[in-house]
Amino acid sequence: MSDFARQQSEFQRGILSGDDTVLAEILDSPKEKRETLYGVYRYAYGSRLIEAMRNEHELLHSYLGDEMFDEMGRAYVAANPSQHPNLRWFSHALPDFLRSTAPYSEHPELSELAALEKALNDAFDAKDGPVTSLADMSGFAPEIWNDLRFEAHPSAKRLDLLSNASAIWLALKNDETPPDAAALNEPSRLLIWRQDTTPMFRELSGEEAMMWDEATSGIPFGVLCSMLATYDDPDGAAARGAGYLHGWITSGVLSGVSAGD
Incomplete structure (x- = not known):
C-alpha cells in the first residue's frame, strides 16, 4: 500500500471510528486547527447519513420532529x-435498533413505524415478477383445484404489528394529527406489496393471514380450505378460500399458480 493510500485509509477509519491517530499527519491551516478541520468531515459524514435516513423514513421523521429524529x-x-x-441500504437495521435501544425501545410504535416504512420501501425496490390474473386461473379444470399451489409476488411481504403504527402511518400520510400510540389487543396483520409502481398495504383478518402464510409456504388449495374449516364455519370454508384467493389475484400479489408438486 502506498503512503497516500495508507493515509486515506487512516483518514476514513478515523471518521468512522472516532480514532484521532491520523491527526498526527494533518497540518493546521492558517485559520483553523487540524481538529476543527477534521471535525468538519466527521460532521458532514454523519449529517449525510442522517439525511439519507430522513429520505427513507419520511413519516418517522415527521412523527419525531427534526430534533428528536436527528x-x-x-x-x-x-x-x-x-x-x-x-445509501439506500444504510438504514436497513433501523427497526431493530429502535426495538432494542433505550429510550426508543420504550415506545414500540417507533420501531414498528420504521418497519412499515422499510417494508414499503423494499416493496418499491423489489424485483419484477409475473402477475397472476383471473384469466390464468380459468385455465385450471375444477377437478384439479385442490392441488393448486401459489407463489407470492416478489414484492409481497407479511408484517405483524403490536401497536397502532399503521394508523399513525396513515394519519401522517394524510397530513392529519396521528392518534396517540397504543398497544393492540391482538396483532395487526399486514400484507405489503407493490401494485404496478405503487407500494401499498392492507390489514388482513386472522383467518386470511393464516391462509396467506400457509399458501405462500406451498400448501395446496384443498388443504388450505380444510384449514379454514377448522378456523371458522366449515360449510363456508371453500367459499371463503375462493374469496381470499380472488382478492389476492385482483390485487396482483401472486406471481404463479401451479397444479401438483
Missing part, C-alpha cells in the same frame, strides 16, 4: 457504521 439518527450512525456504498 438525535436518534446520530445514535444509529454511531452504532451502525455504513457498510454499503449505496
